[in-house]
Amino acid sequence: MTKPELPTKADFPVHRRHQTRWADNDVYGHVNNVVYYAWFDTAVNGWLMEAAGCDIRDLPAIGVVAETSCKYLAEVSFPDELSIGLALEHSGRSSVIYKLAVFKVVDGVVEDTPRALGRFVHVYVDSDARTPVPIPEQVATALEQLR
Amino acid sequence: MTKPELPTKADFPVHRRHQTRWADNDVYGHVNNVVYYAWFDTAVNGWLMEAAGCDIRDLPAIGVVAETSCKYLAEVSFPDELSIGLALEHSGRSSVIYKLAVFKVVDGVVEDTPRALGRFVHVYVDSDARTPVPIPEQVATALEQLR
Amino acid sequence: MTKPELPTKADFPVHRRHQTRWADNDVYGHVNNVVYYAWFDTAVNGWLMEAAGCDIRDLPAIGVVAETSCKYLAEVSFPDELSIGLALEHSGRSSVIYKLAVFKVVDGVVEDTPRALGRFVHVYVDSDARTPVPIPEQVATALEQLR
Amino acid sequence: MTKPELPTKADFPVHRRHQTRWADNDVYGHVNNVVYYAWFDTAVNGWLMEAAGCDIRDLPAIGVVAETSCKYLAEVSFPDELSIGLALEHSGRSSVIYKLAVFKVVDGVVEDTPRALGRFVHVYVDSDARTPVPIPEQVATALEQLR
Numbered sequence: 001m002t003k004p005e006l007p008t009k010a011d012f013p014v015h016r017r018h019q020t021r022w023a024d025n026d027v028y029g030h031v032n033n034v035v036y037y038a039w040f041d042t043a044v045n046g047w048l049m050e051a052a053g054c055d056i057r058d059l060p061a062i063g064v065v066a067e068t069s070c071k072y073l074a075e076v077s078f079p080d081e082l083s084i085g086l087a088l089e090h091s092g093r094s095s096v097i098y099k100l101a102v103f104k105v106v107d108g109v110v111e112d113t114p115r116a117l118g119r120f121v122h123v124y125v126d127s128d129a130r131t132p133v134p135i136p137e138q139v140a141t142a143l144e145q146l147r
Numbered sequence: 148m149t150k151p152e153l154p155t156k157a158d159f160p161v162h163r164r165h166q167t168r169w170a171d172n173d174v175y176g177h178v179n180n181v182v183y184y185a186w187f188d189t190a191v192n193g194w195l196m197e198a199a200g201c202d203i204r205d206l207p208a209i210g211v212v213a214e215t216s217c218k219y220l221a222e223v224s225f226p227d228e229l230s231i232g233l234a235l236e237h238s239g240r241s242s243v244i245y246k247l248a249v250f251k252v253v254d255g256v257v258e259d260t261p262r263a264l265g266r267f268v269h270v271y272v273d274s275d276a277r278t279p280v281p282i283p284e285q286v287a288t289a290l291e292q293l294r
Numbered sequence: 295m296t297k298p299e300l301p302t303k304a305d306f307p308v309h310r311r312h313q314t315r316w317a318d319n320d321v322y323g324h325v326n327n328v329v330y331y332a333w334f335d336t337a338v339n340g341w342l343m344e345a346a347g348c349d350i351r352d353l354p355a356i357g358v359v360a361e362t363s364c365k366y367l368a369e370v371s372f373p374d375e376l377s378i379g380l381a382l383e384h385s386g387r388s389s390v391i392y393k394l395a396v397f398k399v400v401d402g403v404v405e406d407t408p409r410a411l412g413r414f415v416h417v418y419v420d421s422d423a424r425t426p427v428p429i430p431e432q433v434a435t436a437l438e439q440l441r
Numbered sequence: 442m443t444k445p446e447l448p449t450k451a452d453f454p455v456h457r458r459h460q461t462r463w464a465d466n467d468v469y470g471h472v473n474n475v476v477y478y479a480w481f482d483t484a485v486n487g488w489l490m491e492a493a494g495c496d497i498r499d500l501p502a503i504g505v506v507a508e509t510s511c512k513y514l515a516e517v518s519f520p521d522e523l524s525i526g527l528a529l530e531h532s533g534r535s536s537v538i539y540k541l542a543v544f545k546v547v548d549g550v551v552e553d554t555p556r557a558l559g560r561f562v563h564v565y566v567d568s569d570a571r572t573p574v575p576i577p578e579q580v581a582t583a584l585e586q587l588r
Contacts, residue, residue, distance in 0.1 A: 019459065019483075022479070023320060025321045026319060027319045037181040038181045057174055065219055069266075071214045130222075166313055170332045170336070173468070193316065196373060322503060322505070328475060328478040361513065366505075369571075
């Protein structure tokens with residue numbers, strides 16, 4: 001049996017530079033597992049706000065997070081600079097599944113092999129009633145850039 | 148096709164009370180998805196330190212996190228009180244897989260239905276070389292309490 | 295010149311139990327300085343929500359934080375249990391100054407000597423216009439309990 | 442009585458660009474007061490690691506935080522880009538006091554007026570005994586760049 005090949009940086013149409021913070025490191029001297037999700041969260045929402053051209057928090061439908069996961073492949077540590085890769089796994093009527101990856105940036109160059117791989121599921125809900133609604137048009141249009 | 152039944156609080160042999168913090172809430176008024184992993188992390192390591200009867204950070208083999216995931220089923224919000232359920236999915240030579248669940252505590256009573264379900268994989272590595280080693284005996288003995 | 299005497303637990307009319315989290319610890323093995331402010335934030339707002347008998351986030355005037363400070367006297371570390379002391383330094387027309395202290399709980403008993411001392415200034419603003427307004431009556435009444 | 446004039450960006454010899462994260466925002470739609478201290482922490486330690494030319498965490502003397510404070514003057518919010526200003530207030534035998542400021546970056550230009558002003562006190566201690574020791578030579582040399 002052969003191991004599945006890892007995706008590389010070329011598999012992610014969008015990359016966003018991201019900094020580590022001193023407090024990200026834990027007692028073992030590397031970034032705590034929890035923090036990766038703050039990076040994913042920031043990459044998805046930050047990209048969406050730019051790509052959709054509006055403040056997504058003010059839309060009548062907001063993306064609530066239904067599921068997340070992360071595989072930690074190799075450690076990163078403050079003060080590493082990172083590039084967070086973003087790709088589209090699937091988009092449906094009300095939900096979007098993003099693939100994410102954490103790459104380390106060394107001397108200004110993004111490494112080919114990811115340090116971590118993630119998955120992030122947004123379900124769009126009415127911002128008041130919190131019941132599923134179709135993906136807002138601004139978001140759907142933005143997602144085209146990830147195909 | 149029927150939906151798989153959710154586990155309930157009785158499916159988790161260990162429960163640990165946990166508080167929310169003001170800063171856990173995000174702009175949408177509920178706890179941010181990232182924070183659940185801080186709860187899982189705290190439940191696993193806090194329980195291990197009690198059950199193993201030693202400071203697990205000082206053992207020659209330490210548990211590094213290889214994979215985590217979470218399904219968010221219903222929101223929680225500061226100042227909710229929580230009970231984090233802990234169960235053993237699998238333990239091998241070097242790794243342990245925990246099942247986790249977030250239950251809300253209402254008027255002192257833990258709800259039956261989880262608000263979130265998680266998975267947390269620890270791989271034991273030599274604390275210096277960071278290469279996989281067998282699960283320390285103190286941890287293996289502690290894990291018996293989760294069966 | 296003599297050192298000013300430290301306040302002790304008896305100087306804080308309100309005490310709130312608080313847990314540390316695994317991720318609170320930093321690379322030096324004790325709680326990172328940043329985290330104390332999350333405890334202060336939680337103690338002030340959590341107490342206010344109970345003492346005011348309403349969800350303070352929904353009031354037309356909200357407390358925004360104008361100034362905070364902390365002196366770190368002795369370290370605490372996960373999995374320490376804490377008691378956060380809360381006292382009133384001053385309340386004016388639009389602002390409230392709280393004194394805070396972090397005490398370690400050892401075998402269920404709150405230590406007399408604080409591990410950290412803090413200060414936390416809330417200014418009440420209109421939740422839309424964000425301009426200073428008088429302290430809401432519910433909050434003013436709650437503050438009486440801290441005198 | 443006149444208000445003391447605020448320092449401006451020119452008063453800070455070192456500036457470090459810093460990103461906000463999605464989870465930095467709180468329920469009121471701006472960055473939570475706690476997070477500013479994570480920025481200060483990151484600016485001080487990140488700058489020190491570059492300016493001292495070594496991993497300060499491995500020196501026999503480490504800087505533990507003895508006191509911090511922050512005045513919040515005007516809000517910032519994700520996805521704002523920031524510039525954290527760093528200046529030296531005082532350095533003694535064992536301790537260093539930094540002045541910090543948070544500036545918002547608008548269209549690539551750092552604003553003149555700070556959004557927040559901070560103070561951060563490091564005391565150097567022996568990394569094992571945790572008793573005060575002189576500032577390490579590498580750090581003392583780095584601090585010259587802040588005068």
